[in-house]
Amino acid sequence: MSHTAHIPSHRKPRRSASKLAVRAGVAGGVLSTLAMAGTASATPVEPVTETLEMPVLNMDLGSEVSSAVTTAADNSRAAAVEGELNAQEENARTGAAAEAKKAKEEAQKKADAEKKAKEEAERKAAAERASRNDGRSSLSSKSTSDEGGSTSDDSANDSVATGSAAAIVSFARAQVGKAYVMGATGPSAYDCSGLVRAAYKQANISLPRMSQDQSLQGTKVSLSNLQPGDILYWGSRGSAYHVAIYVGGGKFVGAQNPSTGIVERSLSYDMPTGAVRIL
Known part of the structure; x- marks a missing residue:
């Protein structure tokens, strides 16, 4: 065993390659910026045009959104149709009730009119019968009086x-x-x-x-x-x-x-x- 084995090592741990690359990139960026600033007075600055790239939707996500929109539209149409059917059904019930009430009233009026006409016909028939019989009685009494001068029947x-x-x-x-x-x-x-x-x-x-x-x-x-x-x-x-x-x-x-x-x-x-x- 080495005589220095018991002495802890003071060597710094190695940095990973990814970290070193990041740091190198940052340093390079800083140096580039300083270099551009140093030459800014001599060289005109070209306008920088940046192109923004829009994110591309994942195809599966687009399909799900489209399906959800279609389902919502179908549900809206179904609700509208159901509401219309309910309204038509209610209107039909209301109309049927009104028609039934009107028919009942007309039937009652007709029955009352027929009853009144029948009673009137009976009264007229009774009056005519009484008039005819009274006329016959008068003629009979006159005939008896003319024949015998008597009022006996x-x-x-x-x-x-x-x-x-x-x-x-x-x-x-x-x-x-x-x-x-x-x-x-x-x-x-x-x-x-x-x-x-x-x-x-x-x-x-x-x-x-x-x-x-x-x-x-x-x-x-x-x-x-x-x-x-x-x-x-x-x-x-x-x-x-x-x-x-x-x-x-x-x-x-x-x-x-x-x-x-x-x-x-x-x-x-x-x-x-x-x-x-x-x-």
Whole structure:
């Protein structure tokens, strides 16, 4: 072993070739600058033109950017189309609702108009029928007067109402002029069976409420053998749809319909189907 081996070396470490090259480059640059400055007064300085080079995009990066732009554009178009479809759908719903409402209103107006026309036709028909029957009654009375000078009608053989029959007939005639109302039983309005039932109540006789049942009461009698107080019915017995009270003299009192109300009419006004006698 050397006798100097224990003494640490003071030699500087070697610099790497790259570092030396950098330093050499820097020194060379400085010397070149000084040399140019020294000759600046003698030699005119040429303008330095530098060319800047734009960075070149990596092809893969350009593809990714292009793809992202395309995707964003597609998404924008899809959103616009969806928004347009939603708007059209909402408009369609609104339009359908409006059309349905309009159709319903028109249907209701048409139904109301038809109902009104039907009621008007029924009123006119009832008025014409009443006018014709009144005309026939007048002609019949005139003919009888001209022939025999008498005001008696075809039922001159009717007996005079007495007792319970008189009470029934008197009550029925007292209601003439009042209103006809379906289901009414008095005292200001009646329907047909309600009037008959109320009249018989004056004689302390209780009758069923409905015309069908009233036509089944008592004994069936011929229309040529009527007496005051008999119940007249229209339709078949047991299925009658209308009833009235025979008051004598070939006439009856009945609650006819909403147009006429309660009236006293000749049998020829509306000939009944049959009659029953309860008294």
